[in-house]
Amino acid sequence: MFRLEARTSTPAWFNLALPLIAIAVTLVLCSGLIAVAGAGVIEAYGVMLSASLGDSYAITETLVRAAPMIFTGLAVAIAFRAKFWNIGAEGQLLAGAVASCFVGAIPMPGYLAMLLMALVGAAAGALVALVPATLRVKFKVDDVVSSLLLNSVIYYALMALIEGPWKDTFSGYPISPPIEDSANFPVLIEGTRLHLGVFVALIAAPLCWFLIARTTLGFRIRVTGENPEAARYGGINVQRVLISTALLSGALAGLAGVGEVGGVHFQVMSDISPGYGYSGIVVAMLARLNPLGVVPAALFLAAVMTGAEAMSRATGVPAFLSDVIQGTALLSMLVALLFTAYRIRRVGAQT
Amino acid sequence: MSAPLIEMRGITKSFGAVKANEAVDLSVAPGEILGLLGENGAGKTTLMNVLFGAYAPDAGEIMVEGKPVSIHNSADALAAGIGMVHQHFHLAPRLTVLENLLIGIPGRSGRIDRAGGLARLTEISRQYGLSLDPNLPVSALSVGEQQRLEIIKALFRGAKLLILDEPTAVLAPSEVDGLFAALRSMAAQGLGIIFISHKLNEVRALTHRCVVLRHGKVAGLVDHPAQTTSAEMAKLMCGHEIVPPVREASTPGASVLTLDGISTSGHAGTPLRDVSLFVRAGEILGIAGVSGNGQRALADVISGMLPPKTGAMTIAGKIVAQFSPRELQALGLGRIPEDRMTTGLVTNLPLADSMVLPRIGTEAFSRKGLLNPTAIRAFAEEQIKAYDIRCPGPMVRAGALSGGNLQKALLARELAFDPKVLIVSQPTRGLDIGAARFIHEKFLAMRARGCGIIVIGEDLEELLMLSDRIAVMYEGRIAGTLPSADATIARLGLMMTGAGHTEEAA
Ligand SMILES: Nc1ncnc2c1ncn2[C@@H]1O[C@H](COP(=O)(O)OP(=O)(O)OP(=O)(O)O)[C@@H](O)[C@H]1O
Numbered sequence A: 001m002f003r004l005e006a007r008t009s010t011p012a013w014f015n016l017a018l019p020l021i022a023i024a025v026t027l028v029l030c031s032g033l034i035a036v037a038g039a040g041v042i043e044a045y046g047v048m049l050s051a052s053l054g055d056s057y058a059i060t061e062t063l064v065r066a067a068p069m070i071f072t073g074l075a076v077a078i079a080f081r082a083k084f085w086n087i088g089a090e091g092q093l094l095a096g097a098v099a100s101c102f103v104g105a106i107p108m109p110g111y112l113a114m115l116l117m118a119l120v121g122a123a124a125g126a127l128v129a130l131v132p133a134t135l136r137v138k139f140k141v142d143d144v145v146s147s148l149l150l151n152s153v154i155y156y157a158l159m160a161l162i163e164g165p166w167k168d169t170f171s172g173y174p175i176s177p178p179i180e181d182s183a184n185f186p187v188l189i190e191g192t193r194l195h196l197g198v199f200v201a202l203i204a205a206p207l208c209w210f211l212i213a214r215t216t217l218g219f220r221i222r223v224t225g226e227n228p229e230a231a232r233y234g235g236i237n238v239q240r241v242l243i244s245t246a247l248l249s250g251a252l253a254g255l256a257g258v259g260e261v262g263g264v265h266f267q268v269m270s271d272i273s274p275g276y277g278y279s280g281i282v283v284a285m286l287a288r289l290n291p292l293g294v295v296p297a298a299l300f301l302a303a304v305m306t307g308a309e310a311m312s313r314a315t316g317v318p319a320f321l322s323d324v325i326q327g328t329a330l331l332s333m334l335v336a337l338l339f340t341a342y343r344i345r346r347v348g349a350q351t
Numbered sequence B: 001m002s003a004p005l006i007e008m009r010g011i012t013k014s015f016g017a018v019k020a021n022e023a024v025d026l027s028v029a030p031g032e033i034l035g036l037l038g039e040n041g042a043g044k045t046t047l048m049n050v051l052f053g054a055y056a057p058d059a060g061e062i063m064v065e066g067k068p069v070s071i072h073n074s075a076d077a078l079a080a081g082i083g084m085v086h087q088h089f090h091l092a093p094r095l096t097v098l099e100n101l102l103i104g105i106p107g108r109s110g111r112i113d114r115a116g117g118l119a120r121l122t123e124i125s126r127q128y129g130l131s132l133d134p135n136l137p138v139s140a141l142s143v144g145e146q147q148r149l150e151i152i153k154a155l156f157r158g159a160k161l162l163i164l165d166e167p168t169a170v171l172a173p174s175e176v177d178g179l180f181a182a183l184r185s186m187a188a189q190g191l192g193i194i195f196i197s198h199k200l201n202e203v204r205a206l207t208h209r210c211v212v213l214r215h216g217k218v219a220g221l222v223d224h225p226a227q228t229t230s231a232e233m234a235k236l237m238c239g240h241e242i243v244p245p246v247r248e249a250s251t252p253g254a255s256v257l258t259l260d261g262i263s264t265s266g267h268a269g270t271p272l273r274d275v276s277l278f279v280r281a282g283e284i285l286g287i288a289g290v291s292g293n294g295q296r297a298l299a300d301v302i303s304g305m306l307p308p309k310t311g312a313m314t315i316a317g318k319i320v321a322q323f324s325p326r327e328l329q330a331l332g333l334g335r336i337p338e339d340r341m342t343t344g345l346v347t348n349l350p351l352a353d354s355m356v357l358p359r360i361g362t363e364a365f366s367r368k369g370l371l372n373p374t375a376i377r378a379f380a381e382e383q384i385k386a387y388d389i390r391c392p393g394p395m396v397r398a399g400a401l402s403g404g405n406l407q408k409a410l411l412a413r414e415l416a417f418d419p420k421v422l423i424v425s426q427p428t429r430g431l432d433i434g435a436a437r438f439i440h441e442k443f444l445a446m447r448a449r450g451c452g453i454i455v456i457g458e459d460l461e462e463l464l465m466l467s468d469r470i471a472v473m474y475e476g477r478i479a480g481t482l483p484s485a486d487a488t489i490a491r492l493g494l495m496m497t498g499a500g501h502t503e504e505a506a
């Protein structure tokens, strides 16, 4: 017989082992689905692997995909550290995309346009995140619900924009006018789509780690998240910490949208984000809310996404498998997290 | 002697490098009240958790009525006739007394057997003199009544041995007598009881025999606690004598904290009504009173958690403008909260984080918003040494410390900064006498250096020993203030019931 026993401490290697175990479990579980779809499991995963990481071009594509999820993953990780339950990274990303597209379409020198796009996009995301944070701080409204619902509001506002004033008058497509060519983010490697935003995302992760681990704001975020009562008693303005966290989190999610507009699509359309905001939650959980872990976690999900399309073409397994893998990875990780607090003990017949 | 009800043999349990229990033997006979004594962190709670199935021992065995049993969880323990009342209760607040008793008890054909439960409750109440209204929701019960419910719950499930982990720490002195009467009656009817307490006079009054733990091992047995002096027991526990500190006469200076006509509202518990008091430099003011008479609100106002509705407060001659913990701290106020787990510490983060929490924004621990991890760690290490906080180190999870050591950590984090005024609630609750003496000495040393200290407490002996003056709170007011030379336990007791007369000391 087995039973759960409360752990007294969590070994450090768990931070690495748990996500890896969760991913392994996910791949095993999903292999069942591949088999049901009538394809060879090894073959399907093989195609996925080579299409996402098999050559240098594939790797750059995976990196490009990972960038927005690094930003949303960081956004969620920081918010969750303070127990500000920001499920609204998707809406904040869209707000950042719209705002930066608006700025990018104004003719001005390229570097200035890029800088302004980032600032305005981050501000837009922050503003959106401010709504659930304010509602929670002032009126005790549940932030899970309000931030989640806001996603739909922002999405339909975006639709109204591209179906209305922004609609392409020539083609009639619901897409925004493109940003200025000079505002397109520079490509880092000729012949790929690896743009400046990816680089910024990779830099953002250690910066966020530094913020959480080494600054007084980070300290306040951690303490507020773990015990708001003790934080208040200790002189921390808990409401202010929550608002700061929300602004930061929203800004990061907004930057995800900026990168997609400035580096990938150069305009806004209805499917600019295939749920990067929600994937951010999976990424953050896989990373155990550690900003440094966000990068590998986002790369994993990005590889699954890029790989899934190729796999679908080659083996006929629907590309939806990538969504299933994401969901299963989240669930596996949540179960795995149980083992940071508990361990399994075998209780045999003792003498 | 009759066969033991419970026998633990060679119990060993380690947490990492810490040996919480090492080859401990312990037995309880039917009808026996066994005292379990030991310093903070000696391993009492751990040993009882092993007996109750919360931890699996690394070695050793447990016998119930001579038969070896293996206990893996609380259900096994209950089945073996072992019941435990933890210091933190496990009750469902919205359910009634009766419903709490019936949780987890299978009724007939899937239905809850209310009538049967009620009959048993009445029987238990009569048998041991433990009465409770079965239809009251738990949220309406006082702490003492909740404890009674926990005891009844254990008896309801057929416990033959009852473990009580520091049951009197949460009780008012008047409630202790009722608890003792019930425990004696249980023992008289053949139940075994294990009683943990740091209050040696209680142990001497109640128990038949004591086991003393030190550093996880049995340090000695006391066969006739009633005939043994507290000093002898203390020596067994700590390994050396404990000398009570002396409060030397002193002349207090100017007032360092003044409350003038403070009233509050919107607070859980009794609000303050027109409270005025002061404490002077080099003086200790005790606040006595039955708990629930506004002490909580008083502590919250002074520590900045609760802005008053009317009235003014002055610290070191400066009027307090905003009642925020940070501003008060900047004025030189040190605060030690009553509830260390919820307001004091962050149990999931390293101990060092909790120790620097109130001053994280100051030069000592950060500069321009950047933390200084070396300084934080050094500070924590220094305090751990200075206050003999027993723990593996500053980076251990604060929640892993024993209750007494948590209290020392909280004291250390305030006293290290030499406050001008100090407000403490129940400073030695849960501390062993050695640690309590240490804290008392610290307070007296602070007083000698000119700090004004307010001690809110229920232990009148402690208040009389420490305080220069004692104010009594009753229904949110100061019922009177006495110089401690004029105060006796009897007189204070009378004032605490609202019967005393007001008398202001100069
Ligand atoms: N869950 C845990 N993880 C790590 N160490 C623990 C844990 N529980 C107890 N310890 C350690 O084991 C030792 C014994 O702790 P225990 O709580 O049994 O002491 P105690 O005698 O009940 O003390 P107190 O009088 O302060 O309640 C202490 O050093 C404590 O730090």
Ligand SMILES: [Mg+2]
Binding pocket: B044, B045, B046, B165, B402, B403
């Ligand atoms: Mg204990």
